Amino acid sequence: MAHILAPSAQWQARMVVPDGCSIRGKSVTANIWKTLLTSQRVKGGKPSRRATKLRGLTVVARASDNSTVNRLEDLLNLDVTPYTDKIIAEYIWIGGSGIDLRSKARTISRTVEHPSELPKWNYDGSSTGQAPGEDSEVILYPQAIFKDPFRGGNNILVICDSYTPSGEPIPTNKRHRAAQIFSNKKVTDEIPWYGIEQEYTLLQPNVKWPLGWPAGGYPGPQGPYYCGTGADKAFGRDISDAHYKACLYAGINISGTNGEVMPGQWEYQVGPSVGIDAADHIWCSRYLLERITEMAGVVLSLDPKPIEGDWNGAGCHTNYSTKSMREEGGYEVIKKAILNLSLRHKEHISAYGEGNERRLTGKHETASIDTFSWGVANRGCSIRVGRETEKQGKGYLEDRRPASNMDPYVVTSLLAETTILWEPTLEAEALAAKKLQLQV
Incomplete structure (x- = not known):
């Protein structure tokens, strides 16, 4: 899942400061500015001109000792705590x-x-x-x-x-309704846990093409990029790592990160978190990611299918369990939850993100948007149950239907509502159990 990007071919900006300090072609981080500026030698009162090669990008810098960039960085890093309680x-x-x-x-x-x-x-x-x-x-x-x-x-x-x-x-305001569901005593007694896998795609700013892809062209086919290492396989690791640390600093319950199947695509996981906290943490983590990509000059996309064709889409798989699922006999509770989810498949799909029909095609580790399915260790199903859960007879389920742009307030509360609060008719339950080959 993810690396702070030194200037890459995708970071496009021009910065000019009054002191005559400029970088043409691309934007750079403050630390790289420092490196560039301190390496210059001013002769005869005029700033020197020097080309520096940084990860394949030629940066031309004209610098003076009294840099506006350095002064701005000093102000941005200024700790006001000793001077005010505000x-x-x-x-x-x-x-x-x-x-x-x-x-x-x-x-x-x-x-x-x-x-x-x-x-x-x-x-x-x-x-x-x-x-x-x-x-x-x-x-x-x-x-x-x-x-x-x-x-x-x-x-x-x-x-x-x-x-x-x-x-x-x-x-x-979807949080208000979610808070009502999560405050229901039946729901609070079940202590619902969520582990949310947020996938996202990094785009070059001007052409809106994935980071690391040749402009207007395509990289090699999928295969080497998932959890890959190397300049020809991992594009944007600095952003992912910066985001990881920012989340830990902020107090977000981030639990991991990795590079995804499509080049330029990453994932991070938040959880396990209880109830509405899971959604609050996802929204704050998205804000941090927006800010970090803003600083990097890269565009963040949560489109569920950013590139058409033989490329994986971007989802927001939601791992879910209740207290009853995590205790002895929990596997039967999980199967009852799957039955309920099957009966409300259309309601969930309609609330699981815009453009999800372009992603849920039955290909690229997805189930068809029109058909509900479940399976053990099957990533081509709507709901996946892990091998360990089957073996232990308790655990959690993974809802693989939510799109990367889903609203976590909607998805988390809907899962709790469908599996804890909603009860189908006995006839509907029997028909669904037979169709899904579930015995509950």
Whole structure:
């Protein structure tokens, strides 16, 4: 799953500073700027010109000793903790598309430990597709706090959901409904665990073509890229590693990362997390990934099928278990859950991400979007049960249907609702059990 990208052929930008310091063709990280600038020698009061080769990219730098870049980096890294009790809180919410992340910062007078200590805020919903211009105010309710790896110190990231001024959740606020499901006593008693596998694709910024792919062309066929190592197999490891560390710093329960089957594609896993925390952690991890790719000059795509043809799509496989599934006799509970999931297949598919029909074709380790199936160790099924779960007679199931752009509030709460709260008719249950060859 993933490496901080030194300037690559995909990082396209031009940066010019007043001191005469410039880099033509590509953007670079602050550390590389330092290396370049300190290596220059100014003669006769004029900045020297020198070409430096960095991982296949020629960088031309004109530098002066008093670099604006260095001064900017000093300010960005400035620790204000010894001078003030105030902190910066970055309020994060989901925009009108249901997948775009928005954020803005405000000063808080002191450090906080819980979201309830933070004030509500508002934003212009007409600019995010969430409110009309004549009544555009939308209210942010702080719901979860994470440490800010970009600003450091006591500064925080705040996951929020959105409401009208009268206190009603707006239509794109999926967290509100999820919180209702997860607060149901039947659900809380089952302590639902989630392990979510978020796949994503890194794109070159101007051509929107996967990182590491020749512009307008194709790399070698799939095979060597999954968990691969080497400059011709792993594209974007720096971004994945930077994201991994940022998640750990923030307090996100990230559990691993690896390169995926299609070149330029990566995955990371979050969990096991309980209830609505799983979705909060995924949304915050996506925000961190958006920020890191922004810094790198690379485009993040959560499209479930970014490249048509004989290439794997991108999913968000969701591993799920309840207390009853994890205890003795849990395998029978798992089979009952699979039966329920089969009966609500259409409801789940409709809520599992946009464009998922391009991914769930029955090829490339997917099941057909139109047919529900399950199997032990079968990655071509809708629901996969692990060999160890079958052997131990307890454990978890993996729902392989969610797309990479799914809303984790919707998917996690729907799994809990279908397997814990929803009960089919006896007739429907019997027919489904026969069809799936399940004995429950």
